[in-house]
Amino acid sequence: MRSARLCLIVFWCGLGASSLAAAASPPPHSENGLALTPPMGFNDWAHYQCHISQKLFVRTARALVRTGLARLGYRDVNIDDCWMARHRNAQGELVARRTLFPRGLKWLGRYLHAHGLKFGIYEDAGYKTCQGRPGMYGHIAEDVRTFVSWGVDYLKLDYCDPPMNRYPGLDFSQVAHRVYAAVSRALRHSGRAIVFSCSPPAYVDGKPRAYAEVMSWIGSVCNLWRTDDDIADTWKSVLSNYTGNVGLWRDAHPGAWNDPDMLEVGNRGLTLREQRTQFSLWAEMAAPLLISTDVSRLSPAALAILSNRAVIAVDQDPLGIQARLVGAEGPIDILSRPLVGGAHAVVFFNRGPATATASIRLARLGIHRNPVRLRNLWTGKTAVARRRITARVPSHGVVMFRIRTLGTTGRTAPRAPARAHWVHN
Ligand code: GLA
DSSP states (O other): OOOSOOOEEEEOOOOOOOOOOOOOSOOOOOTTOOOSSOOEEEESHHHHTTOOOHHHHHHHHHHHHHTSTTTTTOOEEEOOTTOBOSSOOTTSOOOBOTTTOTTHHHHHHHHHHHTTOEEEEEEESSSBOTTSOBOSTTOHHHHHHHHHHHTOOEEEEEOSSOOGGGSTTOOHHHHHHHHHHHHHHHHHTTTSOOEEEEOHHHHTTTOHHHHHHHHHHHHHHOSEEEOSSOOOSSHHHHHHHHHHHHTTGGGOBTTBEEEOOOBOTTSSSSOHHHHHHHHHHHHHTTOOEEEOSOGGGOOHHHHHHHTOHHHHHHHTOTTOOOOEEEEEETTEEEEEEEOGGGOEEEEEEEOSSSOEEEEEEGGGGTOOSOOEEEEETTTOOEEEESSEEEEEEOTTOEEEEEEEEOOSSSSSSOOOOSSOOEEEO
16 A cells, blocks of 8 residues: 554542443444454464465464464454466456465365354455456456355455546545445345455545545445554554544444554564553454464464453444543543443553553543442453542553443442552553
8 A cells, every 4th residue: 555644550539420422322233234343353464465375374274263362253364465366367257376375265265164264355446456466346246256156254455556547537535435335235245244344545544635535435335444554563653553543433333443454463563562552452443453463473472462351342342332532641642432331441542752640530431420440451450439540651551441330329339549559560
C-alpha cells in the first residue's frame, strides 16, 4: 500500500458517584450475518511478506492448535499476497504457485478445516494485487467460484490497482463502492459463508474528504476494513495506526469492524510492554486480532500476552461497541467501552516517554452507580472504588480494567478505601 499517512501504581478515592453513552440498544448486524465479533487468527503479511509456503501454513496451523490459541478463538488462517501464479490458466482461473503450495489450496483448506481452523485468502479488487499478481476485476464470478471450491472462509480484498479508467467521471470512493459492492453480492450469493475484509479507507488515509466518503458506505458492504497504512514492527507504526483508528468508534458494530491492521506481538521491534499495549488497545477498539509472527516459536511471554482471556473477552464482547476516547491528560489517553451485562472496559494508555498519572471520574465512563469493583486485566488484582480512578502508567504502557458496579447505595457494599495503591509490572 502507498504511504499517504502513513510496577504501576494505581490510586483511587472514594467519594460519591455518577458519561460514556452506554449505547445499549442492540446494534445492527451486517447483511451477511458474519463476523459478529472481530475476527481472530493469523495473517502472514506483516512478518513474512512474500516468504510464504504450504509448510508455513501447516506449521502455523499446528502451532495454533498446540499452544491453545485456536481454542481461545484464533481460528482464521489467512494467506496474504504472493500465493498466486503471475497468470491465470487457460480457463481464466486463478492458480496457486506450485512451488510454494505443492498440494494446492484445496488441500490446504481441507487441512485447516480438519484442524478446526478457517481458511482465508487474499485478492485485489482492481487489475493487480500490490505484488503484481492478477487482480479480480473482470473475474468476480469465476474467482468467487474458485474460492468456494477451495473452501475459503475469509477474503481480504485489497485495492492496489483500482479500475478508475472503467468509470470515467466517478471519484475514488464511487468506483471503490461499485467494485466492492459487486464482490460483496457475489460472496453473499456464493452459497458459502465468507467473511469480507476490505481495504479502501487505507488508500485515502490523509485525504479527509475521500476518507469520509469511503467510510459512509464501507460498513454496509464489508465485515471489516483497513483504516490505516500497513503496520510495521515499530512503536511509531503502532502509535500511528492506533491514532488513526481510535476516532472511528461510531463505525464499528457486530459484523462491521475497523481494522487497524495486524498484531506485532511476538516480533522483535516492540518491547514486551509495547506488545501488551498494542494487544490491549486493539482489544479495547474491538479490532481484529490477527497474529503475524512465527507462531511455532512464540516466547512464553508473547504467548501469555496473546492468551490473556480477560483481554480477549473485551475484544470479543458481544455488544461490539468500540471504545471511545473519554479523557486525555498530558500523554495519557483514557478509553472506555461498555460491555455486555453493564460492565465497562477502561484503558489508561501512556503515549509519552516517561511514567505519568491520570485520573477520571466514573461518571465520565458512563458509570452512575457506586461502588464499583475494578479488575486489572494484566495483574488480575481487584479493588473497589467510588468516585474516580487514578492510574500511574509507565511510558508506552497501559493499565486496563474491567469495571463492574457493586450496588446502588454503597450501604451494604464493601467500603471503598479512601486511597488504594497497587504495584504492577
Ligand atoms: C497491501 C496491504 C497489505 C498486504 C500487501 C500485500 O500493502 O495493505 O496488508 O496485503 O498489500 O501486497
